[in-house]
Amino acid sequence: MCGIVGIYLKTKKFEKNLGKMLSGMINNMESRGPDSAGFAIYKDEAKKVYKFSLCINDLNFNKFKKEISKKLKKAKLTQISDHVILKTLEQPKKVIEIINSNFPKVSIVGYGRSIEIFKQVGNPKDVAKKFKLDSFSGTHGIGHTRMATESAITTDGSHPYSTGEDECLVHNGSLSNHNNLRRELTKKGNVFNSENDTEVAAGYVSNSLSNNKSLKDTLTSGLKDLDGFYTFIAGTRKGFAVVRDEIACKPAVIAETKNYVAIASEFQAMAHLPDVNSAKIFEPEPGIVYSWGN
Amino acid sequence: MKLDLKKKKLREINNTLQNLDNKKNDRDFVIINPEGSHALCAGLDQEMKVLIKGHVGYYCAGMNQKAHITIDGNVGTGVAENMMSGTVHVKGNASQSAGATAHGGLLVIDGDASSRCGISMKGVDIVVKGSVGHMSAFMAQSGTMLVCGDAGEALGDSLYETDIFVKGSVKSLGADCIEKKIEKKHLNKISALLKKSEIKNIKPDSFKRYGSARKLYNFNIDNVSSY
Numbered sequence: 001m002c003g004i005v006g007i008y009l010k011t012k013k014f015e016k017n018l019g020k021m022l023s024g025m026i027n028n029m030e031s032r033g034p035d036s037a038g039f040a041i042y043k044d045e046a047k048k049v050y051k052f053s054l055c056i057n058d059l060n061f062n063k064f065k066k067e068i069s070k071k072l073k074k075a076k077l078t079q080i081s082d083h084v085i086l087k088t089l090e091q092p093k094k095v096i097e098i099i100n101s102n103f104p105k106v107s108i109v110g111y112g113r114s115i116e117i118f119k120q121v122g123n124p125k126d127v128a129k130k131f132k133l134d135s136f137s138g139t140h141g142i143g144h145t146r147m148a149t150e151s152a153i154t155t156d157g158s159h160p161y162s163t164g165e166d167e168c169l170v171h172n173g174s175l176s177n178h179n180n181l182r183r184e185l186t187k188k189g190n191v192f193n194s195e196n197d198t199e200v201a202a203g204y205v206s207n208s209l210s211n212n213k214s215l216k217d218t219l220t221s222g223l224k225d226l227d228g229f230y231t232f233i234a235g236t237r238k239g240f241a242v243v244r245d246e247i248a249c250k251p252a253v254i255a256e257t258k259n260y261v262a263i264a265s266e267f268q269a270m271a272h273l274p275d276v277n278s279a280k281i282f283e284p285e286p287g288i289v290y291s292w293g294n
Numbered sequence: 295m296k297l298d299l300k301k302k303k304l305r306e307i308n309n310t311l312q313n314l315d316n317k318k319n320d321r322d323f324v325i326i327n328p329e330g331s332h333a334l335c336a337g338l339d340q341e342m343k344v345l346i347k348g349h350v351g352y353y354c355a356g357m358n359q360k361a362h363i364t365i366d367g368n369v370g371t372g373v374a375e376n377m378m379s380g381t382v383h384v385k386g387n388a389s390q391s392a393g394a395t396a397h398g399g400l401l402v403i404d405g406d407a408s409s410r411c412g413i414s415m416k417g418v419d420i421v422v423k424g425s426v427g428h429m430s431a432f433m434a435q436s437g438t439m440l441v442c443g444d445a446g447e448a449l450g451d452s453l454y455e456t457d458i459f460v461k462g463s464v465k466s467l468g469a470d471c472i473e474k475k476i477e478k479k480h481l482n483k484i485s486a487l488l489k490k491s492e493i494k495n496i497k498p499d500s501f502k503r504y505g506s507a508r509k510l511y512n513f514n515i516d517n518v519s520s521y
């Protein structure tokens with residue numbers, strides 16, 4: 001089943017409330033996915049600063065902070081539950097290498113100049129509370145509540161998946177050609193950390209974006225290359241898109257006002273949003289990519 | 295009587311409506327704050343009027359008998375599924391499988407209905423003032439579907455004896471569905487439905503009629519690819 005939600009702010013009016021709006025959406029989608037939850041929030045940082053969202057699992061935060069500060073000078077670390085946001089001026093390639101070779105217990109959930117990602121197993125309400133989602137501000141956000149089907153209930157199996165700078169993807173559905181596609185993408189240099197089908201779709205998007213294709217074109221060509229049932233919401237630093245496969249068994253509803261665009265698996269998820277009753281509400285048509293921003 | 299979903303639980307409200315005292319004549323209800331709830335007004339089986347103010351979730355007014363239910367908003371999957379009689383009027387858009395397997399009554403959708411509208415319908419009349427999505431009237435058995443807008447791909451795939459009338463364009467017809475000639479009795483049927491759904495300014499002869507070619511009724515090896 002799974003629940004997916006997303007919100008893209010067209011104006012600055014609700015930037016401070018973004019976290020609160022998104023957490024309400026995630027909480028309301030608990031019935032579609034009680035196993036794990038996660039969210040990505042986009043908030044631009046000062047120029048040249050990179051943010052890394054890390055899951056440190058059972059590692060001691062102070063110990064980790066001390067050790068990584070030796071290797072990454074001037075890194076700023078903030079702990080939120082078992083996740084850490086690391087801010088640095090160093091280039092991503094170097095940071096990833098340092099983390100992977102020195103801290104095998106730490107997983108990089110995502111990185112970029114805008115994105116922060118948090119995901120964990122457990123009831124969506126608890127996950128949103130644990131990561132203090134209510135307190136976040138930002139420009140757009142995506143969330144997911146998971147009912148695990150084709151791979152185990154783990155942090156790695158939770159959504160959103162981020163396989164490139166400032167990219168993320170959530171998915172309701174299942175893919176049937178993910179093993180073949182994973183092999184093809186691995187040959188092209190993509191790295192996968194789980195057996196999950198959605199991670200392959202995220203890798204597909206990253207691969208296409210790195211070849212300078214737009215998010216809209218990427219998802220349009222994905223309609224041919226990704227076989228299975230899906231509604232995807234994909235986010236980039238400046239943009240946001242939703243697409244359903246051509247059979248469209250997996251639900252989605254969009255509510256658009258002059259201030260925001262909200263997407264969710266069910267209307268229930270957005271019933272609490274401001275002005276939603278006067279919003280333009282419609283169902284995205286099968287096989288058509290809807291996108292906002294760049 | 296006003297029923298507020300912020301004050302009462304969904305199950306309580308459904309229970310009230312499903313168990314009306316036969317001796318009482320208070321049969322006008324307004325439901326507020328539905329906030330996308332599922333299965334609202336499912337299983338009503340008595341004469342009554344219900345107005346739902348706001349958007350609802352899945353299977354709203356499912357299995358309806360005799361009740362007249364109006365939704366002043368959008369509905370999720372399967373509105374009026376398996377309806378037996380009565381009317382369901384959606385003032386907004388409907389999600390997929392609207393009126394699925396419904397045996398009787400009238401379903402009116404003022405906006406658009408998405409995919410699989412009227413799937414396996416068994417006698418209901420469905421009027422959509424907007425357009426319907428792909429695979430609408432799939433395996434439809436009897437009843438009438440009237441679409442004032444356009445129809446998506448594979449309209450009426452594998453249908454039996456449902457009459458489909460579409461005013462706009464049809465993206466494609468499903469297996470065994472063909473355009474048929476409109477006769478007087480069909481025009482009368484359209485007129486009656488337009489009147490019942492309070493649609494003015496549309497002429498009955500502006501619709502095209504689609505129905506079954508009846509080639510898939512019995513197994514025929516020549517049609518094997520269509521089964």
